Amino acid sequence: MPDERRQFRILYRDFLFRMVDLELVSARGEIQNLLVQFAALLAAFSFVLALFLVPAYATSTLPREELLSGAWSHEEFLIATSMAVVGMFAVLAWNSTLLDRRDLVVLGLLPVRTRTIFLAKTAAIGTALGISLLAVNIFTGLSFPFLVPLIDSAFGAIRSFAAYWITMLAAGCFVFCALLAVNGIAAHLFSYRLFLRISSFVQLAAFFTILGVYFLTPALATPRGLASPENQALLSWLPSFWFLGLFQKLNGSANPAFGLLAQRAVIRLAIACFVGCAAYALAYYKHMRNGFEQPDIAPVERSRGAKRIGGFLVGKLFSKPLERAVFLFTARTVARSRQHRLLLAIYGGVGLAIALAYTKSLLHGYGGQHRDDYGFA
């Protein structure tokens, strides 16, 4: 009888390397290189942030109290960045969280228990999540907590360090579990074929929501912004501020504004984890049972009338057969191929990010406060 631990190790390694939709980002399937490049890119981003933050805090002439409250915006920014990175990772790994049809065909014939496959998949997801969190915080996480400890002692520095990493882990888990819950519920409610169709649109919506929230979040991480009654409704909808509250509470802050935010963070994290894990487990086992025989994305059956109207419009717009063929091929590829749709979304997302960065300036005004332009006079 095969050794389950050995099977777990083999499957864990394979699932981990296939966590991100590799056929999407690398047609040649150079998995190890690609994952190292991903991690290096995130670590480089962390390095640039640390390069900016460390000298700014180390040379600041502000009084300690002002420096600490000025650091809130950076703390919130780092939390929001971690959440955005984990969110993007979850979107890229969207189709890898459940077994695909190929997995079911290949592994379904082998003497491997469902439990072993499930555990290997879960461990691979956890590891990939941990790696992305670690990579994006590697330099900031090793420097920033020591720059702004609430208690000015060695114990304070260690506490700040622990608070930082616990908060980042919690924030990352919240985003990932929330998206896992959406994915799991969709997979559980719909048939495999319908799930694939709907899931592509949910994936796109999640992608744009993450970018939108990240770029449009207003700068509320100030003593006045957090205490102001008119901001409370908005704060209850912005997860990065809940986890800022959690970070401050773990760090020993007595500010009452952080108490409520930290409470929200803990409750909503627990809900997201519970719903995410339950929905995922249910969807996983449903998928294992039914996914084998279900077809992949297939064209929607359209009525004869719709076909005629579509044909008429395409004929009018594109008179030459070659133009018509190119247009129809492109449209059908984007409509039916998840990979092409996600690729298009990534390019669209880059454009959206640039547009949102300018929109934010317009919304808050060029002289208004941004996450990164206060705290250092």
Add this chain to the structure above:
Amino acid sequence: MNRAREKSYFAASRFERNRIAHRQRLGYVPEEPHLYPHLTGAEYLEMVGQLRGLPDRHVTEKSDGFLRLFGLYEDRFVPISSYSKGMRQKVLLAAALLHNPEIILLDEPFSGLDVNSALVLRSLIRELAGRGKVILFSSHELDIVERVSSHIVILHKGRVVANDSIEQLRTLMSLPTLEEIFSQLALEQDTKAITEEIVNLIEL
């Protein structure tokens, strides 16, 4: 095969109760070559061998041997995404036979194979059957079926319309070939008329 007969086939390890033991005894070549395209042929066989619990030494020895005999040794470090359909089919065959299964299910195993490999497979099926393996072989290529099978089941619209040895079927139906037996039992269309319509459509 009805439920009672299925149970008798797999009586040694109750199918419903011990799927793992059942899968351990089974080698299956599916019709569609679903493989992990990012792995190389050697890596895929290594993974399958390890998941089947074969000792590492055997895995290497057997996978190298299969790759050499199937003419894939030169391409063993090339990702499967670059393999042709025939090469993928050979990887599937090797993966199905790696653990010396007692029961072998072959669903259109000749699909995509070159002439040499098809001849080898045909001979291999006979040899394995001669050594006591149970081989269930599904194909639409009737001449191959006729050459390699000792017992034939013809399915038509999900129902068994013939279930006997090839000699017995020939005698019963008074027909010389399996193709003619099949035409008699399962063909409902006028092949000649359809052919003419297709030609007319081509020449339109």
